[in-house]
Amino acid sequence: MIAVPMRRERIRDGVLAMAGFAVIEAAVGALWPAAGPQVVTWEAALSVVGWSAFGGIVAALPQGHRLLPLAWALILGPHLARTADAPALAVVALALGLVGVLRPRVGAALIVGSGLAAAAVGQRPETAPPIEGGAGRDVVLITVDTLRADALGALPGEGWWVFDQAISAAPWTLPAMDSLMRGLPVRRHGGGRVVEGGFTRPDARTTPLAEALQARGYATAAFVSNPHLRAELGFDEGFQRFAHSDRWVEPLFGVHTAQAWRHRLGGPLPRLRHDRDALLVDAAIRWWSAGSSAPRFLWVHLLLPHEYRRDPHPRRAPSDSPADLRAAYRGNVDACAAELTRLLAALGDGPLVFVTADHGESLGEEGRWGHGGALVDPQLRVPLRVRGLGEGRTARQVAVVDLYRAAVEGSLQPLVQGRPVVEVGATRRSPSAWGARIEGGALIPRSAPGESSGEILAPDDALKQALEAIGYVDERDRIGRGKGP
Numbered sequence: 001m002i003a004v005p006m007r008r009e010r011i012r013d014g015v016l017a018m019a020g021f022a023v024i025e026a027a028v029g030a031l032w033p034a035a036g037p038q039v040v041t042w043e044a045a046l047s048v049v050g051w052s053a054f055g056g057i058v059a060a061l062p063q064g065h066r067l068l069p070l071a072w073a074l075i076l077g078p079h080l081a082r083t084a085d086a087p088a089l090a091v092v093a094l095a096l097g098l099v100g101v102l103r104p105r106v107g108a109a110l111i112v113g114s115g116l117a118a119a120a121v122g123q124r125p126e127t128a129p130p131i132e133g134g135a136g137r138d139v140v141l142i143t144v145d146t147l148r149a150d151a152l153g154a155l156p157g158e159g160w161w162v163f164d165q166a167i168s169a170a171p172w173t174l175p176a177m178d179s180l181m182r183g184l185p186v187r188r189h190g191g192g193r194v195v196e197g198g199f200t201r202p203d204a205r206t207t208p209l210a211e212a213l214q215a216r217g218y219a220t221a222a223f224v225s226n227p228h229l230r231a232e233l234g235f236d237e238g239f240q241r242f243a244h245s246d247r248w249v250e251p252l253f254g255v256h257t258a259q260a261w262r263h264r265l266g267g268p269l270p271r272l273r274h275d276r277d278a279l280l281v282d283a284a285i286r287w288w289s290a291g292s293s294a295p296r297f298l299w300v301h302l303l304l305p306h307e308y309r310r311d312p313h314p315r316r317a318p319s320d321s322p323a324d325l326r327a328a329y330r331g332n333v334d335a336c337a338a339e340l341t342r343l344l345a346a347l348g349d350g351p352l353v354f355v356t357a358d359h360g361e362s363l364g365e366e367g368r369w370g371h372g373g374a375l376v377d378p379q380l381r382v383p384l385r386v387r388g389l390g391e392g393r394t395a396r397q398v399a400v401v402d403l404y405r406a407a408v409e410g411s412l413q414p415l416v417q418g419r420p421v422v423e424v425g426a427t428r429r430s431p432s433a434w435g436a437r438i439e440g441g442a443l444i445p446r447s448a449p450g451e452s453s454g455e456i457l458a459p460d461d462a463l464k465q466a467l468e469a470i471g472y473v474d475e476r477d478r479i480g481r482g483k484g485p
């Protein structure tokens with residue numbers, strides 16, 4: 001017969017167990033910082049006090065010493081399961097909670113130990129040891145999501161080469177970034193097309209930019225945000241360190257949960273989303289400042305301009321009026337430009353820097369808003385600035401995909417010489433317009449028949465040929481004919 005502990009002892013054990021959890025979690029987070037948010041001292045102190053109080057209150061209940069491990073398993077288990085993408089963890093947590101019901105002292109020890117588990121999912125390893133040696137100049141690629149060519153003002157510092165007419169390979173992220181990273185238009189790499197259950201991947205015979213540079217002795221790291229740029233779609237290939245903000249959690253479980261619930265109840269966005277670009281820049285600067293004996297390739301992808309409706313900066317939800325939406329877009333571009341400036345200042349004058357966008361954004365031109373649905377100028381024209389290869393300006397049309405060779409060769413020639421025809425294509429969703437961009441910047445727009453009815457019809461043969469010539473192949477058509485990539 002096991003003696004039932006006194007109420008005071010139960011409370012003491014409950015407080016100590018939860019305090020132990022909070023201290024371990026905060027200590028691990030502070031000693032081994034991850035790419036995302038860092039441990040904030042006052043939040044860590046609040047976490048220890050808050051969880052201790054929780055432990056004391058639950059333990060004070062009748063049978064509280066048995067209840068506490070089970071309650072804790074039900075609170076922490078789902079969080080571990082979700083953030084580590086391992087549903088089995090919830091079952092393990094529940095099983096351990098049940099152990100605690102039978103053996104409360106063991107349960108208390110498990111609660112203390114769970115601090116390590118909570119810290120581990122918040123601090124998922126994203127590092128690899130830097131490679132030694134190699135020669136070459138540091139290369140930095142900064143892509144800003146949804147940044148129109150006319151939205152980016154002057155960049156700080158001297159020595160920028162400005163391209164006035166840079167054309168992205170596609171009007172939405174996945175095919176545009178696949179193209180940029182492979183140095184090829186959509187037709188040539190075949191990636192970023194919508195197929196049953198997902199998207200096509202670029203031809204395996206093509207080499208991602210990071211892999212090409214790593215083969216030349218570069219240490220490589222990426223700090224990115226858009227869900228399309230996740231590792232599962234191959235964007236981590238060639239990166240020794242790949243940090244995607246969607247994988248980040250707050251280092252303190254209590255803070256993570258409190259922010260999520262506050263947002264769910266109508267409060268502001270969690271820090272992980274609202275401050276995403278700032279956190280990405282922080283993480284990139286930390287990696288850069290650590291130095292390297294090898295030349296470095298750094299890729300940073302910022303998202304603020306894309307989020308002007310969902311996450312306006314400053315916080316003021318725009319109405320649906322065109323003026324309000326344009327002002328919100330402007331606000332987010334300005335906030336992003338501030339982060340860009342901070343990053344550029346930290347990089348110094350040494351590296352070869354490319355600043356561009358995956359695509360632009362329609363802000364009411366021809367009645368269109370957003371991106372991804374039409375091959376039109378506001379969505380295809382992007383800023384392109386290069387620092388480290390002299391100062392100047394190029395007014396003629398260039399393809400952003402040629403940035404690949406410029407980065408590998410450390411030369412402006414691939415961009416300046418350019419291609420005679422810039423290829424764009426691979427719209428997803430329902431294309432509301434079809435167009436062919438030809439040399440000289442001329443655009444042949446054409447509305448898809450049946451647009452107003454919401455019905456999607458195939459373009460006629462002549463237009464289809466014109467589109468195929470520039471790399472656009474309608475996905476339904478491709479499947480029908482069974483063509484390869």
Ligand SMILES: [Zn+2]
Nearest residue numbers: 145146173358
């Ligand atoms: Zn995008």
